[in-house]
Amino acid sequence: MYSAIAANKRKTWLIIACFAVLVAGLGWIAGQLLKQPYFTYAALIGAAVWALIQYFAAAKIALTVNGAKEVTKKDAPQLYRTVENLTIATGMPMPKIYIIDDPALNAFATGRDPQHAVVAATTGLLAVMDDTELEAVMAHELGHVKNYDIRVMMIVFGLVSAIGFIADLLTHFLWFGDDEDRSPVMLIVALVAGLLAPFLAMLIQLAVSRRREYLADSTGAMTTRYPEGLARALEKIRDSGSAMRRQSTSTAHLFFANPLKGKSLARLFSTHPPIDERIRRLREMGSHL
Helix, strand or coil: CHHHHHHHHHHHHHHHHHHHHHHHHHHHHHHHHHCCCCHHHHHHHHHHHHHHHHHHHHHHHHHHHCCEEECCCCCCHHHHHHHHHHHHHHCCCCCEEEEECCCCCCEEEEECCHHHEEEEEEHHHHHHCCHHHHHHHHHHHHHHHHCCHHHHHHHHHHHHHHHHHHHHHHHHHHHHCCCCCCCHHHHHHHHHHHHHHHHHHHHHHHHHHHHHHHHHHHHHHHHHCCHHHHHHHHHHHHHHCCCCCCCCHHHHHHECCCCCCCCCHHHHCCCCCCHHHHHHHHHHHHCCC
16 A cells, blocks of 8 residues: 555656646647747746645635535534544544535545545435444545645646646637748647646546546455445445536545536546446455454
């Protein structure tokens, strides 16, 4: 498990490098169109600043977007006690606890590190899960905190939004800029880059999100020493639904299960692996414990 956490930290830098290449490429193309060679550096600096802002502000944004409200032990004794017991058992700092008034069965964790973490659960999840299943779900979310997934995803979220902004600017330059003295080849390259860059950024984000869900499942199951509890929780979520009333694609990757509506092609681009596959892996894990 410790090797997986170390690998997560190493992959963070690889992810940042991939996004930096995308940003630099978009900046270079925009610079060629504007005949401003220094635009590449401006794009890199701007993206870095934006990602840094998101790193510190994204948690609050995610909580606000999803209508989460902070609660105390008196407000939500079952949830608070469950999280408190898990943090004591794992030696982790106690995160802030939030509740989302939504019938969907879901939860999420966010923040920039274990010292500034937040866990949230929906009222639907609290109403349906028994103590063992709730503990399993919260252990999964604390697994994201322990594995520093929350930090990775905050950085990725900032860089994805920066790439989308630069791609929009590039498209604007294509449609409203001066076409004189522009190479037709460069115009085609710019058009293709403007369309594909956000898609490539999204694919990187999806790959990162899915891999970290499997790791958090394993971390949570190791914490409780009972993978079946998380498997049962996933079965209830599969049967009852995890789609939230508030739909936000920008924070979908943070949730325990896919919070978005939609089937078929939308499933292909889900930030979460298939629930049945997660259940299968957990039960296979349980057979070896």
